[in-house]
Each structure stands twice: as C-alpha cells, then as structure tokens.
Amino acid sequence: MSRKEETLGNVTILDKIKDAKIIFVVGGPGSGKGTQCEKVVAKYGYTHLSSGDLLRAEVGSGSERGKQLQAIMQKGELVPLDTVLDMIKDAMIAKADVSKGFLIDGYPREVKQGEEFEKKIGKPCLLLYVDARGETMVKRLMKRGETSGRADDNEETIKKRLDLYYKATEPVIAFYEGRGIVRKVDSELPVDEVFGQVSKAIDAL
Numbered sequence: 001m002s003r004k005e006e007t008l009g010n011v012t013i014l015d016k017i018k019d020a021k022i023i024f025v026v027g028g029p030g031s032g033k034g035t036q037c038e039k040v041v042a043k044y045g046y047t048h049l050s051s052g053d054l055l056r057a058e059v060g061s062g063s064e065r066g067k068q069l070q071a072i073m074q075k076g077e078l079v080p081l082d083t084v085l086d087m088i089k090d091a092m093i094a095k096a097d098v099s100k101g102f103l104i105d106g107y108p109r110e111v112k113q114g115e116e117f118e119k120k121i122g123k124p125c126l127l128l129y130v131d132a133r134g135e136t137m138v139k140r141l142m143k144r145g146e147t148s149g150r151a152d153d154n155e156e157t158i159k160k161r162l163d164l165y166y167k168a169t170e171p172v173i174a175f176y177e178g179r180g181i182v183r184k185v186d187s188e189l190p191v192d193e194v195f196g197q198v199s200k201a202i203d204a205l
C-alpha cells in the first residue's frame, strides 16, 4: 500500500472514494463538458476533475513529462492511459476526505480507459453524455480559440480531435448504455437549459 493509500482507522482512502458518487462526463471536444461541470460544482459541491486540465497543468509545470504530453496534445492525439489514470487517481485521493462526489470530465476517452478506471478506482454511477453536433462543436472551439490560449484550439487539431472522438470515444457511450447509466443532455440548447437536464440526471441518483 502506498503512502497515499494509507488506512484511516480500518478504511483506506480508496474505500472512501469507492463510496463517493463518481460521474463520468463524456462528449465531443467543445460540446460543453467543462461549462456544465462548473455549474454542477456550484450547485452540488462536487469535485470537478478534468483530465485535460490535469494534463495541461503538467505541461505548464515545464517538466520533461509535460513536454512529451504537449507534443501529443498539440497533435490532437490521446496521451497514454497510465499517465492520465494515475493523475486522476492522485487528484481523487487528494480530495477523498472532503468530496461529496466526483465529476470526471473528459475520461474515459476509450473503452479500455473505463475498464482500467473501474479496476483501479471504482465504478461510476452515471455517465453524463453531453451531446452537440459536429458543426456546433467546431464553431464553439474556433471561437474559444480566440482567447483560450489552448494550443489545440485550431482548425487542424480540432478536426483530428473530432475524428478521434467519433472513432474512440463514442463506443464508450454504447458500452455504458449497456449498463443503463447513460443520461444524454442536449448541448445544442442554451447553457442554463442544458443544466436543467444535467440537474435532473443528478437529482435522480
């Protein structure tokens, strides 16, 4: 057992995480995952962990690993599963004592990521599927790119991210539909209306 997984009485920190609500937030690039998660944090006090944000923090640290990650992300490709899962696990452990629930935004990106998460961390009780049309997502990302400073908010990388989403991530939704835990929200609607649908899904837990 690592130091981070030390026991608290007879309960390990990982046991605590398993007992917390875990929500996967999945959708295409620019569909509105981060926007909705912010609102969930404000209303429900959940902990928002975006795999993309965790990776960008590592890039921002200037570390050797960050440089390798940056090269992958700039091309719109997926970083290795172990890297991203370790980052999420560490971030969850750091919040285990105070968290009412976890929003895991941008993960799983492929079915294997979901399977590994469940082996190493725990089971999700809900997959929020933030759905928008490809054309809408591209428009939103091009607009966001005017101010975001994100190296991947450019036309060429957006196209690759979208292609990869359809190929690798949409099967994740089908996989969890088989479990009956997917709730789809229509992110073509204004932000507050989308959030109304998100709130219904969370209230039903």
Ligand SMILES: Nc1ncnc2c1ncn2[C@H]1C[C@H](O)[C@@H](COP(=O)(O)OP(=O)(O)OP(=O)(O)O)O1
Pocket (backbone or CB within 6 Å): 027, 028, 029, 030, 031, 032, 033, 034, 035, 036, 052, 106, 140, 141, 143, 144, 187, 188, 189, 190, 191, 194
């Ligand atoms: N329902 C909405 N209507 C209009 N604009 C929206 C809506 N939801 C989000 N946006 C805007 C806010 C941002 O500028 C942009 C992308 O939203 P954002 O929440 O950052 O997407 P995301 O987190 O799914 O993208 P990424 O996967 O690239 O991180 O679109």
Ligand SMILES: Nc1ncnc2c1ncn2[C@H]1C[C@H](O)[C@@H](COP(=O)(O)O)O1
Pocket (backbone or CB within 6 Å): 029, 050, 051, 052, 053, 055, 073, 076, 077, 078, 079, 080, 081, 084, 105, 106, 107, 108, 109, 113, 152, 161
């Ligand atoms: N779950 C992930 N697996 C692999 N790579 C990931 C994951 N989450 C984010 N990334 C990389 C690849 C993405 O294009 C960028 C940006 O992610 P975003 O969710 O759009 O912020 O990071």
Ligand SMILES: [Mg+2]
Pocket (backbone or CB within 6 Å): 033, 034, 050, 052
């Ligand atoms: Mg985001």
